Amino acid sequence: MKAKLTDNPAWKRARPALSVLIPFLRDDPSDLLQRLDEEATSVDGAVEIIVLDDGTADADLTARLSAQVGAMALPVRLITLPANEGRAIGRNRLASAARGGSLLFLDSDMRPDHRRFLRDWAELVAKEDPAVAFGGFSLLQAPTDAKYQVHRAMAAKSECVPYTERAKQPEKYVYTSNLLVRRDVFEAEAFDSGFTGWGWEDVEWAMRVSRRFRVVHLDNAATHMGLDTVDALARKYEQSAPNFARMAERHPEIVAAYPSYKAAKLLKRLPAL
Structure with a gap:
């Protein structure tokens, strides 16, 4: 597929150690870009940003x-x-375009929770060069509208976990946003392009990677602003069923231990009411 490339004046001469990779579809990433650019002087040339518009087809945007x-x-x-x-x-394409030795995947609807976000990631790369690291999610800046209450509660319980707790089960808390991956690790274990649409490609990737590489957790959180209504969540989970099946086929021993999977298997054996 023919892609249009737009580079800014700083792009050509840059020699970054860290590439921030931001895919988006219809979500406007301009606020995130502005916040990241406020840290430009503090990272002293160590960071580049690559943004992928995955087919929004909005000429004005x-x-x-x-x-x-x-x-x-x-x-x-x-x-x-x-x-x-x-x-x-899309994420594989972003990684191919990156020039840094480490890749930071960041969704377009994320917002860093402090003004040292990029600097902390760049310093981690310079000092420790981890194979995989996850900075964490928060709800600090997320909307509090009643229509998002269910998603907010779900995220608070399952995703917005303190780094000290995440570190106890490092492979369990890996998502494709605010995720740092060293280039050689990604080249060894890229995302499975057989996953289409929404869901589970990050979980399946984490299952593969955590078997081969150490996953580091740190306190460098960002807020996921894209909370969904109950109806929107239900549609996403329904659409993600083929992806879940693909993951279960590849990692049956892990998926079989999921409480939700056990419940579904039990219900399947019950006689129809």
Whole structure:
């Protein structure tokens, strides 16, 4: 698929150690880009940003982003695709475009919770160069509207876990946002492009990677702003069923231990009412 590339003036001369990779589809990443660019002086050339528009097909948004990218101090490349490729393929494409030795995957609807976010990641890469590291999620800046109450409660219980707790089961708490992966690790274990649409490609990837590489957890959280209503969540989970089946086929011993999977198997054996 032919992609349009938009590079800012800082891109060509940059020699980054860390590449921040931001895929998006319809979500406007401009606020995130602005917040990251505020840290440009503190990272001293160690960080580049690559943004992938995975088929939004919005000429006005593309024009606004191109103008914003052109004015940023951080080196930035905007990749614009004419049609959607999907989450796994998109992330693999971003990794291929990156020049840093470490890759930081960050969703476009994330917001760093402090102004040392990039600097802390860059310092971790420089000092420890971990194979895989997860910075964590929070709800610090997330909307508090009643319509998002269910998703907010679910996220608070299962995703927004303190790093001290995450470190006890490092492979359990790995998501594809605010996730650092060393280049050689990603080249050994890329995302499975057979996953399409929403869901489970990050969990399946974590299952593979945690068997081979150490996963580090740290306190460098960002807020996931994209909470969903109950109806939207239900649609996503329904659409993700083929992806869950693909994951279960590849990792049956792990998935069989999931409480939800055990409950589903039990219900399947019950006679119809």
